[in-house]
């Protein structure tokens with residue numbers, strides 16, 4: 076089941092069962108490198124992902140990453 080909702084001021088389609096749950100699935104939150112409060116996010120990979128997400132109005136949790144460092 077999919078639904079359309081307001082995502083950062085723009086309409087986006089989302090799977091209803093996953094809506095708003097990206098933080099649960101994004102491994103960056105368990106990575107030592109990730110600094111969400113800083114401008115560069117502490118990691119060039121996630122900075123690129125977030126820039127693309129903002130530009131294209133998409134949400135991309137990181138499921139796999141070769142540079143991951145467990146906290």
Ligand code: SF4
Pocket residue numbers: 102103106107108109118119120121137140141142143144
């Ligand atoms: S190294 Fe990978 S898991 Fe860690 S913050 Fe960057 S993108 Fe996320």
